[in-house]
Amino acid sequence: MAYKIIAEQCTGCGACEFECPSKAIKEKNGVFAINAEKCTECEGSFDTPQCASVCPVDDTCVPV
Amino acid sequence: MQGSVVSLASIKRIAALDRPAPVAAGCPSQAGGVDPRVADHPCYSEEAHHYFARMHVAVAPACNIQCNYCNRKFDCANESRPGVVSEKLSVEQGLAKVMAVAASVPQMSVVGIAGPGDSLAGASAPKTLALFEAVRAQLPDVKLCLSTNGLALAEHVERLKELGIDHITITMNAVDAKVGEKIYPWIFWQGQRLTGRLAAQTLLDRQLLGIEKAVAAGMLVKINSVLIPGVNDHHLPEVHKAVRARGVFLHNIMPLISNPEHGTVFGLSGQRAPTNAELEAVQAACGIDAKLMRHCRQCRADAVGMLGEDRGQEFTNDLVAAKTEVDFEARDLYRQLVAKEREDRKQAAKRAGLGLAQMTHGQKRRVAVCTKGGGRINEHFGHAREFRVYDVDAGGLSFVGVRRADNYCQGGWGEEDHMEAILKALDGCQAVLVSKIGRCPKDELAKAGIEAVDRFALAYIEEGVSGWFADQAQLNKITA
Ligand code: SF4
Ligand code: SF4
Ligand code: SF4
Numbered sequence: 048m049a050y051k052i053i054a055e056q057c058t059g060c061g062a063c064e065f066e067c068p069s070k071a072i073k074e075k076n077g078v079f080a081i082n083a084e085k086c087t088e089c090e091g092s093f094d095t096p097q098c099a100s101v102c103p104v105d106d107t108c109v110p111v
Numbered sequence: 112m113q114g115s116v117v118s119l120a121s122i123k124r125i126a127a128l129d130r131p132a133p134v135a136a137g138c139p140s141q142a143g144g145v146d147p148r149v150a151d152h153p154c155y156s157e158e159a160h161h162y163f164a165r166m167h168v169a170v171a172p173a174c175n176i177q178c179n180y181c182n183r184k185f186d187c188a189n190e191s192r193p194g195v196v197s198e199k200l201s202v203e204q205g206l207a208k209v210m211a212v213a214a215s216v217p218q219m220s221v222v223g224i225a226g227p228g229d230s231l232a233g234a235s236a237p238k239t240l241a242l243f244e245a246v247r248a249q250l251p252d253v254k255l256c257l258s259t260n261g262l263a264l265a266e267h268v269e270r271l272k273e274l275g276i277d278h279i280t281i282t283m284n285a286v287d288a289k290v291g292e293k294i295y296p297w298i299f300w301q302g303q304r305l306t307g308r309l310a311a312q313t314l315l316d317r318q319l320l321g322i323e324k325a326v327a328a329g330m331l332v333k334i335n336s337v338l339i340p341g342v343n344d345h346h347l348p349e350v351h352k353a354v355r356a357r358g359v360f361l362h363n364i365m366p367l368i369s370n371p372e373h374g375t376v377f378g379l380s381g382q383r384a385p386t387n388a389e390l391e392a393v394q395a396a397c398g399i400d401a402k403l404m405r406h407c408r409q410c411r412a413d414a415v416g417m418l419g420e421d422r423g424q425e426f427t428n429d430l431v432a433a434k435t436e437v438d439f440e441a442r443d444l445y446r447q448l449v450a451k452e453r454e455d456r457k458q459a460a461k462r463a464g465l466g467l468a469q470m471t472h473g474q475k476r477r478v479a480v481c482t483k484g485g486g487r488i489n490e491h492f493g494h495a496r497e498f499r500v501y502d503v504d505a506g507g508l509s510f511v512g513v514r515r516a517d518n519y520c521q522g523g524w525g526e527e528d529h530m531e532a533i534l535k536a537l538d539g540c541q542a543v544l545v546s547k548i549g550r551c552p553k554d555e556l557a558k559a560g561i562e563a564v565d566r567f568a569l570a571y572i573e574e575g576v577s578g579w580f581a582d583q584a585q586l587n588k589i590t591a
């Protein structure tokens with residue numbers, strides 16, 4: 048269970064990286080990517096996945 | 112440094128020249144007492160705009176809300192001309208850029224952070240604050256300012272105050288959530304994405320709280336509102352009342368810019384931009400003295416320069432990589448020269464005003480001026496990207512506003528298109544005062560009924576405009 052970022056849609060704003068409670072998101076060549084091993088889908092920390100809630104582009108932070 | 116800014120050298124050169132005999136007009140932008148905190152701030156003082164430059168540092172790409180006039184692939188539409196993409200800088204890169212600009216542009220008096228997203232959004236705030244801290248430590252003589260959508264302002268006021276930030280701009284488009292929900296589809300607040308009226312209500316509440324706190328902390332707070340016809344046009348007077356009651360010192364209404372190709376919700380839904388007349392009507396309904404911000408051009412988040420120029424491209428990351436030494440003495444010297452120039456200009460304007468006041472005839476005229484700063488007619492027509500427009504009659508000069516000829520156009524026009532844009536910008540003007548102009552454009556202007564005048568080259572704007580006006584009046588008397 049994890050989230051991923053559709054790289055072609057990512058604006059590289061970094062909002063998700065900051066909000067992620069699991070430090071699962073890192074920048075790679077101007078766009079951001081989720082480390083599936085670290086992603087907890089925010090369980091235990093928030094009701095909704097933070098990356099998907101803060102991301103300005105619809106359907107960019109999505110379940111794997 | 113080329114001649115694109117008022118360099119030390121150019122000021123010395125100008126000062127050594129014989130000036131044309133002063134003829135006429137009171138400079139409107141100097142009327143009234145200017146708050147010392149804004150006297151040297153090019154974004155708040157039209158007069159300071161001629162001598163000082165601001166730079167925006169794009170260290171804040173993240174945002175915490177969504178506006179329907181913004182497409183987040185581009186810069187924050189609240190603070191930039193929509194549809195532009197700024198570079199994204201790390202704090203270190205941002206600081207290197209500030210130092211590079213300070214070293215080569217002694218006019219630089221303001222460092223601002225206005226995006227490309229929201230300067231105080233979760234991911235942005237630490238970078239914004241870190242950059243301010245670093246600049247404050249290294250360049251104590253510059254002013255710091257910040258623009259924000261206001262959602263996260265209240266909790267940062269104290270720290271911003273400690274860092275000596277005394278100007279804040281907040282974009283506020285509504286005070287009623289029923290209006291706000293048509294503008295903001297969602298916000299990200301305390302770990303949740305809020306939508307609908309709740310989102311708007313939360314944002315508006317936080318904005319008002321942020322304004323109150325900032326004003327209470329003694330900061331100068333400016334409000335920008337985007338005029339969206341059919342959405343908040345009738346509502347903006349209420350916004351004006353609400354922000355005035357909270358002690359903001361300036362409320363600026365900007366037109367919505369809405370193009371389908373920007374891919375914004377409004378752009379795609381066919382929401383149109385206001386006309387100039389609509390904008391003026393709403394400003395009047397709010398009782399706003401539009402003159403105060405008539406020189407504002409929505410700068411992009413990485414803009415560098417003065418008087419509408421943008422030298423941002425000169426200071427790209429690669430170029431600032433080399434460490435630069437800031438010559439504080441040169442910056443001081445510049446300020447001393449500027450102080451003298453400003454005094455001279457004031458005197459010239461006064462003399463010009465006295466000359467005009469003695470005239471008993473002459474119809475009101477509208478005149479455009481090409482300048483690259485220093486309050487002088489010193490720009491070649493062919494280099495002008497924008498025009499400063501003045502009305503003149505026996506009562507003096509009044510500044511009408513800045514007309515851009517490159518309106519949101521990101522380059523790539525043919526010469527003909529450019530002339531067309533210029534003619535549009537000069538619509539309603541009887542003359543354009545330039546330092547130089549080629550024959551062809553002069554003829555083309557004449558065909559459009561606009562006289563191109565180069566005999567006031569290097570004169571102060573007030574001298575040139577009133578001089579032209581006096582000549583006109585004389586001419587009319589003879590032919591009448
Ligand atoms: S779902 Fe939560 S834990 Fe997973 S990457 Fe997104 S923010 Fe991080
Ligand atoms: S929030 Fe969205 S657009 Fe911004 S970096 Fe993350 S995935 Fe990319
Ligand atoms: S605040 Fe600025 S960056 Fe954020 S959505 Fe609105 S216009 Fe865009």
